[in-house]
Amino acid sequence: MFSQLSLKMKMLLSFSAVAAIGLVIGMVGLTGINRISALAEDVVANALPSIQAMGIIQNAKTEVDSAENALLSTELKGIDRKNTFARFEVAKQTADAAMKQYEPLVSGAEETGLWRDFTSAWNAWWDGHQTYVKLVHDYDA
Secondary structure, three states: OHHHOOHHHHHHHHHHHHHHHHHHHHHHHHHHHHHHHHHHHHHHHHHHHHHHHHHHHHHHHHHHHHHHHHHOOOOOOHHHHHHHHHHHHHHHHHHHHHHHHHHHHOOOHHHHHHHHHHHHHHHHHHHHHHHHHHHHHHHHO
């Protein structure tokens, strides 16, 4: 049947077939790009701010741990000791601000449960820190 068609018609059908294949490939590509774009928007709007907030919380905890270790030094006296205690408050404020930034980004039941577990562990750790600070103040007195 194809052999009975004129050259003009064969060329037209061939180019039409190639155009149809190109259209299908283009539609598949466009669909993929739209999906990737939606995922990228989620990463930018949710994942990266979450990671950034958790990094700030981790740095604040490290700052508290560092200051606690500094207080163990018997060579730390006077104003240096007072400044070390001030580092605790700055780190706590920083961590609290990051937690407030993170909390609205929590999505899904699993992440909500993990966040609840994390905040419980954080509060228990902070209570332990407060106990340590009280012991150091008692020792200094």
